[in-house]
């Protein structure tokens with residue numbers, strides 16, 4: 001190949017390694033996709049979803065975008081969610097943010113150009129809604145960290161109010177939405193304790 005030969009060499013080595021460890025590896029993956037979890041995370045290259053939770057290919061359905069935002073007008077994200085819930089019957093959706101998120105940092109600064117500005121608008125709204133909380137932190141890194149957390153919490157709330165979730169809960173499905181944050185400094189995940197396991201009160205019949 002003419003372009004990026006190193007990546008193809010890496011790929012051949014990886015495929016060989018998998019087959020050495022388990023000759024049925026690819027045959028099994030082709031036969032069925034039955035992940036138990038949907039991961040909605042940031043596109044940041046330092047947060048590789050499968051690796052940090054120790055799951056193999058086939059075990060985690062993954063959607064990533066800038067700053068792990070869930071938007072009701074994002075057909076890409078909504079289609080992933082629909083597929084995960086209706087076809088794969090996923091029971092746990094994990095929204096995972098991370099400290100040091102560039103998308104969140106952008107939402108703390110001056111407007112940037114579209115489409116990024118359009119994309120991070122919901123994070124600016126979170127920043128406005130929680131101005132007192134965020135501004136109670138005296139230094140900029142602490143405010144940034146706090147907005148990373150608040151953004152995850154807001155996305156969990158927003159996701160749990162989407163019609164597709166309401167429909168699943170109304171049908172009696174077991175479906176949980178979790179909010180986690182990953183720390184680049186030590187590689188550890190933290191549960192923000194904002195899990196939603198049933199329809200929010202205003203939606204429940």
Ligand SMILES: [Zn+2]
Nearest residue numbers: 042044101102
């Ligand atoms: Zn990020």
